[in-house]
Amino acid sequence: MAASLLSRMRVVEGAAFVAGPLGGMTLAQLGADVIRFDPIGGGLDYRRWPVTKDGRSLYWAGLNKGKRSIALDLRSDEGREIATSLITAPGPDAGIFLTNYPAGGWIDYDHLAGRRPDLVMCHILGNADGSTAVDYTVNAAVGYPSITGPEESDGVVNSVLPAWDLITGMTAATGILAADRHRQRTGEGRLLKLPLFDVALAVLGHLGHIGEIQINDEDRARHGNYLFGAFGRDFVTADGQRVMVVAITTRQFRGMIEAAGLEDELAAIEGNLGFELRSDGDLFTAREAIAGILEEWIATQPLVDIAALFEANRVLWGPYQTMRELLESDMRASTSNPMLGQVDQPGVGTYLMPGSPLDTGRDRVPPKPAPLLGQHTDEILSEVLDLSGAEIGRLHDRKVVAGAEPI
Amino acid sequence: MAASLLSRMRVVEGAAFVAGPLGGMTLAQLGADVIRFDPIGGGLDYRRWPVTKDGRSLYWAGLNKGKRSIALDLRSDEGREIATSLITAPGPDAGIFLTNYPAGGWIDYDHLAGRRPDLVMCHILGNADGSTAVDYTVNAAVGYPSITGPEESDGVVNSVLPAWDLITGMTAATGILAADRHRQRTGEGRLLKLPLFDVALAVLGHLGHIGEIQINDEDRARHGNYLFGAFGRDFVTADGQRVMVVAITTRQFRGMIEAAGLEDELAAIEGNLGFELRSDGDLFTAREAIAGILEEWIATQPLVDIAALFEANRVLWGPYQTMRELLESDMRASTSNPMLGQVDQPGVGTYLMPGSPLDTGRDRVPPKPAPLLGQHTDEILSEVLDLSGAEIGRLHDRKVVAGAEPI
Numbered sequence: 001m002a003a004s005l006l007s008r009m010r011v012v013e014g015a016a017f018v019a020g021p022l023g024g025m026t027l028a029q030l031g032a033d034v035i036r037f038d039p040i041g042g043g044l045d046y047r048r049w050p051v052t053k054d055g056r057s058l059y060w061a062g063l064n065k066g067k068r069s070i071a072l073d074l075r076s077d078e079g080r081e082i083a084t085s086l087i088t089a090p091g092p093d094a095g096i097f098l099t100n101y102p103a104g105g106w107i108d109y110d111h112l113a114g115r116r117p118d119l120v121m122c123h124i125l126g127n128a129d130g131s132t133a134v135d136y137t138v139n140a141a142v143g144y145p146s147i148t149g150p151e152e153s154d155g156v157v158n159s160v161l162p163a164w165d166l167i168t169g170m171t172a173a174t175g176i177l178a179a180d181r182h183r184q185r186t187g188e189g190r191l192l193k194l195p196l197f198d199v200a201l202a203v204l205g206h207l208g209h210i211g212e213i214q215i216n217d218e219d220r221a222r223h224g225n226y227l228f229g230a231f232g233r234d235f236v237t238a239d240g241q242r243v244m245v246v247a248i249t250t251r252q253f254r255g256m257i258e259a260a261g262l263e264d265e266l267a268a269i270e271g272n273l274g275f276e277l278r279s280d281g282d283l284f285t286a287r288e289a290i291a292g293i294l295e296e297w298i299a300t301q302p303l304v305d306i307a308a309l310f311e312a313n314r315v316l317w318g319p320y321q322t323m324r325e326l327l328e329s330d331m332r333a334s335t336s337n338p339m340l341g342q343v344d345q346p347g348v349g350t351y352l353m354p355g356s357p358l359d360t361g362r363d364r365v366p367p368k369p370a371p372l373l374g375q376h377t378d379e380i381l382s383e384v385l386d387l388s389g390a391e392i393g394r395l396h397d398r399k400v401v402a403g404a405e406p407i
Numbered sequence: 408m409a410a411s412l413l414s415r416m417r418v419v420e421g422a423a424f425v426a427g428p429l430g431g432m433t434l435a436q437l438g439a440d441v442i443r444f445d446p447i448g449g450g451l452d453y454r455r456w457p458v459t460k461d462g463r464s465l466y467w468a469g470l471n472k473g474k475r476s477i478a479l480d481l482r483s484d485e486g487r488e489i490a491t492s493l494i495t496a497p498g499p500d501a502g503i504f505l506t507n508y509p510a511g512g513w514i515d516y517d518h519l520a521g522r523r524p525d526l527v528m529c530h531i532l533g534n535a536d537g538s539t540a541v542d543y544t545v546n547a548a549v550g551y552p553s554i555t556g557p558e559e560s561d562g563v564v565n566s567v568l569p570a571w572d573l574i575t576g577m578t579a580a581t582g583i584l585a586a587d588r589h590r591q592r593t594g595e596g597r598l599l600k601l602p603l604f605d606v607a608l609a610v611l612g613h614l615g616h617i618g619e620i621q622i623n624d625e626d627r628a629r630h631g632n633y634l635f636g637a638f639g640r641d642f643v644t645a646d647g648q649r650v651m652v653v654a655i656t657t658r659q660f661r662g663m664i665e666a667a668g669l670e671d672e673l674a675a676i677e678g679n680l681g682f683e684l685r686s687d688g689d690l691f692t693a694r695e696a697i698a699g700i701l702e703e704w705i706a707t708q709p710l711v712d713i714a715a716l717f718e719a720n721r722v723l724w725g726p727y728q729t730m731r732e733l734l735e736s737d738m739r740a741s742t743s744n745p746m747l748g749q750v751d752q753p754g755v756g757t758y759l760m761p762g763s764p765l766d767t768g769r770d771r772v773p774p775k776p777a778p779l780l781g782q783h784t785d786e787i788l789s790e791v792l793d794l795s796g797a798e799i800g801r802l803h804d805r806k807v808v809a810g811a812e813p814i
Contacts (some may be wrong), residue, residue, distance in 0.1 A: 006588065017655070026578075047687065049688050091709060133725065139643055140725050143729050144567055158641065170581060193684065195766075205759065205761040207569075214759060216459060216460070225565040228457075240757070242562075243547075317544065339571060352621060355609060357609045
């Protein structure tokens with residue numbers, strides 16, 4: 001096998017929940033050696049739901065795949081000294097630290113850079129001022145919950161997907177690689193501060209929401225399941241299946257009209273409107289009329305017929321699936337997808353695990369399980385810190401470190 | 408000013424909509440020279456809503472900040488040859504191509520690598536097999552819409568935020584930097600294929616959804632605005648303000664109970680349950696009882712009092728805001744936030760724009776506007792392809808290239 005993209009890069013991670021662990025795992029799944037340290041017995045996210053009937057966290061397992069684990073008594077000076085030594089250990093491919101632990105005390109760039117001046121550290125924060133914020137409070141603050149859900153509702157709809165955490169984790173991975181590139185060229189280390197709130201706010205800017213308010217003085221309305229700015233909505237077929245049908249472009253829209261044989265009905269809509277539908281914006285303006293004729297047609301057709309007509313006319317569409325339906329009947333969610341493998345997670349069992357969605361070709365790293373907590377304590381102390389067996393034994397005796405518990 | 412992290416890196420982008428453009432913009436906002444090519448007159452996303460009253464796309468402007476733009480007749484062999492030459496131009500910091508255009512013809516790694524064997528190309532796809540999928544159809548396929556929204560509803564709730572596109576864009580940026588690192592060390596180029604569907608499916612694995620079904624044989628229920636696995640929900644204050652209150656940890660939970668003075672009510676809940684609430688999972692199990700006592704208390708208090716008590720007890724909470732409220736009254740969304748600047752977008756006006764949420768310190772790149780379409784056509788042809796003024800003039804005359812139209 002060829003060397004993976006990030007082979008030899010070493011990242012030390014002290015992080016909990018989604019964003020930090022995802023950032024580290026992203027690098028691990030591209031081949032980096034990611035050493036995660038945790039308090040003995042596990043940190044705040046070690047028992048996070050969903051859990052198995054034995055209380056093992058599928059969430060923790062999911063976000064720490066392919067890392068190595070060392071368990072330390074982080075309340076003791078000696079445990080913190082070990083973490084500091086790992087973070088600042090020498091080597092041109094080491095000296096990278098990813099954390100979302102609160103700043104202060106030993107989690108401080110200047111302190112750590114005193115030990116290794118070229119340290120690259122990505123510090124994920126809630127807010128830029130260091131105050132706490134999590135995906136759920138950030139999402140409340142940036143306005144999406146009040147424009148999500150049925151048009152007639154007046155409350156808020158929270159997101160089930162922790163999208164801000166996920167985007168933040170990927171931004172952390174990007175930032176670390178960018179800072180590492182800079183260090184390779186200049187020898188300079190760097191502290192990257194990454195506030196979760198700023199990630200969300202930046203997205204509001206990127207997608208045009210800020211301009212919509214500040215330039216257009218318009219408030220985005222709640223549009224239910226319609227997508228904004230073009231055509232798309234959910235529909236129910238004659239056999240009770242639900243499908244998402246989308247036309248982002250007028251070409252896709254014409255395909256949709258042809259597939260359904262709704263040319264006359266469309267002409268009537270255009271007659272009523274007094275203009276032809278020539279742009280994606282026009283499709284949005286006429287969305288209810290379009291949805292009306294499409295809904296009526298879809299309601300008379302079984303899914304299998306719709307699928308055939310839509311495929312033949314290159315309509316952009318897809319069925320709604322539950323997660324179980326996805327896993328039980330969608331070939332993309334099986335081992336025929338090279339991203340996925342059946343992997344044994346010790347203490348949990350064998351199930352489908354994803355590697356990186358980046359298909360790198362011949363050196364793609366297959367999915368690997370998460371470590372047991374403390375599984376690599378001894379080998380990390382030996383390899384990275386060059387400690388002897390006797391020294392490692394004494395650290396165990398004094399409960400400064402711990403290995404994996406038997407399953 | 409110090410050199411930015413990605414100074415001298417050059418990326419050529421041929422992409423539309425969200426994921427590809429976000430990936431390129433992420434690199435541009437860290438200092439890379441990102442050259443975006445578009446068809447003369449603009450591509451499929453050039454008029455995407457939201458638009459100003461003059462029809463200028465705030466969406467396009469938002470996703471192309473800080474790039475350079477060249478406009479080409481991509482239907483002509485000559486236009487494609489220019490794009491190919493840009494993609495494969497020499498230099499150790501060049502030879503990086505990001506696209507989500509359909510594969511085939513000249514958009515082909517082997518074809519391009521024939522001109523520059525060490526090309527790094529990130530190709531964003533809908534599905535791994537090259538078939539079309541977009542954020543909306545992917546989201547329908549992976550199951551979130553059926554577990555989002557009020558518990559009593561039985562339909563689907565689409566996401567307003569194109570989360571899969573956003574995560575994919577950040578994954579593309581990560582992949583490009585990882586492949587560039589590998590190239591710097593080995594001289595090898597790389598094709599990275601990145602299917603949008605696989606990004607979403609991987610997240611299902613990372614967050615434990617796959618294990619929940621395959622190991623626990625459980626289907627995630629719809630839990631309305633409750634967060635899963637700990638405590639959190641929206642509440643309405645006495646003065647009609649809505650707040651999100653969260654306790655991910657039992658420490659945060661105790662702070663919440665103390666802030667509200669609900670110790671006796673909590674004891675009664677624990678008495679009824681027959682167990683103490685000792686873990687985040689316990690909080691989820693008892694969520695309705697907890698929400699009941701908290702809802703009653705919050706409904707009697709104005710927001711200002713709740714805020715003071717919550718802050719004093721380090722409760723994790725935050726108000727719901729509309730996007731307008733965020734921009735008009737939240738200091739984090741003002742120029743006091745160093746990520747943001749008031750930037751003039753030619754043809755649109757001056758409004759608040761974000762740079763990268765990664766605070767890199769002294770070399771942080773300030774937010775820059777998007778280019779006008781074709782704004783940099785001549786300078787790119789001259790600088791990168793070394794064409795003479797006369798050669799560039801002939802390309803304009805034959806309408807192979809175009810510069811910016813007057814505003």
